[in-house]
Amino acid sequence: MAKAKPAKSTPAQVVAGVETALLQRFARREAKAYAKAHPKSKARMGEAAAHYLSGVPMHWMTDWPMPHLAVIAKARGAVIQDIDGHKIDDFCLGDTGSMFGHSPAPVAKAIRAQATRGLTYMLPSDAVAEAGRLLTKRFGEMRWQIATTATDANRFAIKVARAVTGRPKILVFNGCYHGTVDDVMVELVNGVTQNRQGLLGQFTDLTPGAVAVEFNDLTAVEAALAKGDIAAILTEPVMTNSCMVLPAPGFHEGLRRLATKYDALLMIDETHTLSSGLGGYTGVHGLSPDMFIVGKCVAGGMPTAVWGMGEDIARRYEAANAARAPGHSGMGTTLSANPMQFACLVANLSEVMTAGAYAKMEKGAERLSRGLSKAIRKAGAPWHVARVGARVEFICAPRPLKNGTEAGLAHHHSVEAAVHLGLLNRGSLIAPFHNMMLVSPVTTNRQIDHLIANFTDVLAQLFPALKVD
Structure with a gap:
């Protein structure tokens, strides 16, 4: 009887350099961890769902990449706190609306x-x-x-x-x-x-x-x-x-x-x-x-x-x-x-909105940009970092983009959503619709370094060959 030929191995499906199966496992783990850590927010949004279209007060809030929204109790400086008691370093800052920090004095x-x-x-x-x-x-x-x-x-x-x-x-x-x-x-x-x-x-x-x-x-x-x-x-x-x-x-x-x-x-x-x-x-x-x-x-x-x-x-x-x-x-x-x-x-x-405030923002954003770029290089990820003043963004493409068509092709929703949720679970919030991070005048080096460490840890999960110092 002839031996059966071994099945040909097929290359793993990859999105933005990340194996799809690995990405899906990571996303499931992070979603489970988030849900477990936010029972009060889940209950409150469940109560709200009876009154709001799609269960949210503004329809685009359904685009946040978490199982349900976090309900915020208060925000001060560059930190938000939800009703489950989590204090989160805020690099979304109202997606620019609170770019100088929450409720400047x-x-x-x-x-x-x-x-x-x-x-x-x-x-x-x-x-x-x-x-x-x-x-x-x-x-x-x-x-x-x-x-x-x-x-x-x-x-x-x-x-x-x-x-x-x-x-x-x-x-x-x-x-x-x-x-x-x-x-x-x-x-x-x-x-x-x-x-x-x-x-x-x-x-x-x-x-x-x-x-x-x-x-x-x-x-x-x-x-x-x-x-x-x-x-x-x-x-x-x-x-x-x-x-x-x-x-x-x-x-x-x-x-x-x-x-x-x-x-x-x-x-x-x-x-x-x-x-x-x-x-x-x-x-x-x-x-x-x-x-x-x-x-x-x-x-x-x-x-x-x-x-x-x-x-x-x-x-x-x-x-x-x-x-x-x-x-x-x-x-x-x-x-x-x-x-x-x-x-x-x-x-x-x-x-x-002063020259001194912008000087602090620029310095912090440069620190963040360098740290994220280092993490990407260590991971061997085909990504890069872009910065304009206090605005920093990691982009899931290997080189700077030239136009809107290239920008659209560089969006990988499944990868970005998983990264966003992974960062949030580790205590760092970034903008939901893209990969933007803002550094405010009141953002501390500790918060910046924490975000870099969280990003490095997430990349370690998505790119297992990463060696963390």
């Missing part, structure tokens, strides 16, 4: 004082002039407006750009994120702009009003602008809401040159890049936008966004506004520009 003081004087009354408070002066000092000569969210600020700025140019289209970069602004929810597929896949309830074709090109591709930008129907380029200085993509040398200078050449506005959204340094990426690198948008952390965590325009654009806007038919402009929200926002803007811009 000057902002908390301003909130307490303003709370006794009224929360909102559709008229300016005495702090309005000082807030305007500080905005100009920090971000440059602009004519400012106050909104509640960066989504609103971007939406309003887009309307102004179209009004002053008489053109319909906004140029954005494939994979960008400017809040939930319908107008620019487009992507590039096989070189063609189309509505982003997955938009809920979107029935209108968005492409008559938007065009997408790849980040860092000035040739594509010029080809789009040359058609003469683009009102503005709307860009983040660094692509951030996917895997982080840094601008190539000369890219932003090229955008400014091309916008001027083709009479389009250059709009810079700094909502995620205020981490770059004092004045944001625009201030640090001397960019010259026609319009400037920033939200999230500008008022120390109080829901606030600001958007502004240069003097020439302001004059053109005022002329267009004067010439329009009477009726609703389609811009503005009742609770925006409330006195609490002005109180917090003054406190944050004058006492929290």
Whole structure:
């Protein structure tokens, strides 16, 4: 009887350098450990589920990579504490909203004082002039407006750009994120702009009003602008809401040159890049936008966004506004520009968002970046680390990314979710939708080193060949 031939061995399935079977075992262990450690949070979210859509107060909270949400009892500095008693080093920081730490003392003081004087009354408070002066000092000569969210600020700025140019289209970069602004929810597929896949309830074709090109591709930008129907380029200085993509040398200078050449506005959204340094990426690198948008952390965590325009654009806007038919402009929200926002803007811009604070953040972020990079090298993982100011990100790809398409391909949800949960179980929280970590002025070296140690330990589980010192 002939001997049976031995079965051919098949290569293990691998995702981002991690064997799939090993990844699945790790993820199951971490999920079990999390559930065991958070019984009170599980019970509380179970009670809440009877009242909220999908069991959560904001639908995207279901994207957190844990079996159920942790319920937070309090947060202070760069630490959050859940109702199960776990103190967690917070590198998510409200995904930028609390970039300077939770409830900075000057902002908390301003909130307490303003709370006794009224929360909102559709008229300016005495702090309005000082807030305007500080905005100009920090971000440059602009004519400012106050909104509640960066989504609103971007939406309003887009309307102004179209009004002053008489053109319909906004140029954005494939994979960008400017809040939930319908107008620019487009992507590039096989070189063609189309509505982003997955938009809920979107029935209108968005492409008559938007065009997408790849980040860092000035040739594509010029080809789009040359058609003469683009009102503005709307860009983040660094692509951030996917895997982080840094601008190539000369890219932003090229955008400014091309916008001027083709009479389009250059709009810079700094909502995620205020981490770059004092004045944001625009201030640090001397960019010259026609319009400037920033939200999230500008008022120390109080829901606030600001958007502004240069003097020439302001004059053109005022002329267009004067010439329009009477009726609703389609811009503005009742609770925006409330006195609490002005109180917090003054406190944050004058006492929290300082050169000294950024120096601490930069130093800590560099420490974190070096530590994560060392852990990746030791593990032999095909990953790398990117940093912009106080913003650090590990990316599950071997080399820096050039555009949104590469950023999309570098996302490996199963790997990232497992790493996030592993870090949380070990006492470190990072942003849920990508691999971003923020270092605040009050983040300590101990917290940074703890995160590095936790990351090293997680990699030891995913890459068993890792030798830990």
